[in-house]
Amino acid sequence: MQPIVRVSILRCPPDRFGEMRQMMVELEQTLRPGIEEMPGFLAFYTGADEATSSLSNVSLWVDLDAAKQLDRFQPMLDSGKPFVDKGATFERPVMNYSTLWQMQSASRN
Structure with a gap:
């Protein structure tokens, strides 16, 4: 069985990007413990563009x-x-992708 890739995207007003980026960084301490304990959890990445x-x-x-x-x-x-209160919108529904193929780096530098 191939893993599922779950993707959630938040869009924010450009003038609030820095503030919301920091809010997302600070969420790690709240979310990490519970997510790491969930059955079937493999990895989690949070990104900012x-x-x-x-x-x-x-x-x-x-x-x-x-x-x-x-x-x-x-x-x-x-x-x-708190993100929505500051003008953010979430793309819904959250996307859960079936894996078609995967690769990993052969060298872990």
């Missing part, structure tokens, strides 16, 4: 049921409201 005024969460899960745990993870749900 100033050129598109967007922030992303990309995570890797063993299957769709495992990925959908984030739909019910209350700290994650609660974390979105």
Whole structure:
């Protein structure tokens, strides 16, 4: 069975990008412990792209049921409201991609 790649994208006003980027950085301490304990969790990456005024969460899960745990993870749900209150929008629905192929770096520098 191939893993599921879950992608959540937040778009924010360009003039609030720096503030929202910092908010996302600070969320790690709230979200990390619960996510790391979820069955089927493999990896989680949070990114920021100033050129598109967007922030992303990309995570890797063993299957769709495992990925959908984030739909019910209350700290994650609660974390979105402060962003929305400051003008952010979330692309919905959250995307859960079936893996078609994958690769990893042969050398881990």
